Amino acid sequence: MNTPLLAGHALTRQYPGRPRPALDQVDVSVDSGVSLGIVGESGAGKSTLLRLLLGVDRPTSGAVLFGGQPLGRVPRRDFRRQVQVVFQDPRSSLNPRMSVASIVAEPLRSLKIGKDRAERADRVAEVLTAVGLNPDDGRRYPHEFSGGQRQRIAIARALAPSPKLLLADEPVSALDVSVRLQILDLLRGLVDTLGLTLVLVSHDLAIVSQLCQQVMVMRDGRVVEAGPTATVLERPTQDYTRALLAAIPQLPADLAVPLPDGAALSTALSSARTEETQ
Numbered sequence: 337m338n339t340p341l342l343a344g345h346a347l348t349r350q351y352p353g354r355p356r357p358a359l360d361q362v363d364v365s366v367d368s369g370v371s372l373g374i375v376g377e378s379g380a381g382k383s384t385l386l387r388l389l390l391g392v393d394r395p396t397s398g399a400v401l402f403g404g405q406p407l408g409r410v411p412r413r414d415f416r417r418q419v420q421v422v423f424q425d426p427r428s429s430l431n432p433r434m435s436v437a438s439i440v441a442e443p444l445r446s447l448k449i450g451k452d453r454a455e456r457a458d459r460v461a462e463v464l465t466a467v468g469l470n471p472d473d474g475r476r477y478p479h480e481f482s483g484g485q486r487q488r489i490a491i492a493r494a495l496a497p498s499p500k501l502l503l504a505d506e507p508v509s510a511l512d513v514s515v516r517l518q519i520l521d522l523l524r525g526l527v528d529t530l531g532l533t534l535v536l537v538s539h540d541l542a543i544v545s546q547l548c549q550q551v552m553v554m555r556d557g558r559v560v561e562a563g564p565t566a567t568v569l570e571r572p573t574q575d576y577t578r579a580l581l582a583a584i585p586q587l588p589a590d591l592a593v594p595l596p597d598g599a600a601l602s603t604a605l606s607s608a609r610t611e612e613t614q
């Protein structure tokens with residue numbers, strides 16, 4: 337069996353003063369080329385798990401392995417080169433005083449990628465184009481862009497060092513419903529064309545079902561169900577998963593299993609859009 341790209345073993349995180357752990361003995365494994373969705377309602381422990389996987393917080397017990405090595409032994413620069421993250425809200429994750437080009441070039445500068453400024457500028461133009469922006473947009477500032485475009489900038493910054501793994505924490509939930517599909521389509525296209533592995537954290541099973549081959553359902557700091565997305569959606573074994581499935585807006589029963597062309601998600605999101613504009 338191949339070594340997982342990123343794995344967590346028996347991860348427990350107890351925050352001080354809390355009656356029970358935010359994460360309780362969680363196992364997770366991300367194989368190269370197999371995108372994973374982590375789903376659950378607010379408070380399930382998704383962000384806590386993501387912080388542990390990113391190494392920005394430490395487990396109370398358990399271990400995170402990157403390429404089979406304990407995270408503490410992997411040079412931080414190597415890890416950051418290969419693992420990048422996109423957060424929920426591009427308004428707070430982009431420095432308003434920096435130009436877009438400077439924001440996107442930041443990981444290249446800090447990771448010392450590119451031999452000079454010109455080479456970094458070429459890479460910035462390349463990733464801006466890859467996310468559907470114009471290389472000339474690099475001269476502008478974040479406030480000049482819409483929410484969806486700002487999320488594209490955040491994705492471009494994450495792609496700049498050519499990571500293997502992209503962790504996305506609720507990447508569309510701060511966006512207008514009308515632009516969510518575009519950003520999800522972009523992520524799907526990037527996974528396909530760049531061979532990126534995606535770990536997508538979301539409270540929305542419909543979104544995860546469209547982008548991830550594997551899904552892990554969390555509740556109260558524990559994994560309640562995990563496996564291939566199609567299996568979990570077709571034959572959920574837990575009432576909690578069934579409730580999450582039922583919460584997908586107006587998804588007809590015959591579309592509950594995602595269709596290859598993304599029709600299920602389109603249906604779910606367009607229904608939500610109709611509701612919102614009424």
Ligand SMILES: Nc1ncnc2c1ncn2[C@@H]1O[C@H](COP(=O)(O)OP(=O)(O)OP(=O)(O)O)[C@@H](O)[C@H]1O
Pocket residue numbers: 351352354358376377378379380381382383384385539
């Ligand atoms: N820094 C912290 N200190 C104390 N408790 C925390 C801290 N961060 C999270 N928690 C608690 O841990 C639990 C899990 O939170 P977490 O943010 O990981 O869940 P989540 O599934 O990501 O939820 P959301 O979707 O709302 O972000 C919650 O009960 C939360 O209140």
